Amino acid sequence: MPQKCQTCSKAFKLITQELAFYKRMGLPLPTNCPDCRHQRRLSLRNERQFYKYLCAKCGQSMVTTVNPDKGMIVYCLKCYEEFRSQVDLTKVV
Numbered sequence: 001m002p003q004k005c006q007t008c009s010k011a012f013k014l015i016t017q018e019l020a021f022y023k024r025m026g027l028p029l030p031t032n033c034p035d036c037r038h039q040r041r042l043s044l045r046n047e048r049q050f051y052k053y054l055c056a057k058c059g060q061s062m063v064t065t066v067n068p069d070k071g072m073i074v075y076c077l078k079c080y081e082e083f084r085s086q087v088d089l090t091k092v093v
């Protein structure tokens, strides 16, 4: 059965494999045509933000795509490795 795109109102059809995929994954059927879905994916990628934060230990600034929570203690890779090597992971469960 043809779907109507919520963005451009164009009618589009989901192919059988797609229908089966969404059904198997328990996902709602897409409400946008393949073109608009493609556009949306592109814009989502472009909107990806970069966040700058400072290592809590050495103060080196880093860039991440994940927004660090307020008050979260972050370490740079070097300090994190150092921190990990000092902690006996077998005792932390």
Ligand SMILES: [Zn+2]
Residues within 6 Å of the ligand: 005, 006, 007, 008, 009, 010, 032, 033, 034, 035, 036, 037
């Ligand atoms: Zn569309």
Ligand SMILES: [Zn+2]
Residues within 6 Å of the ligand: 055, 056, 057, 058, 059, 060, 075, 076, 077, 078, 079, 080
């Ligand atoms: Zn550091």
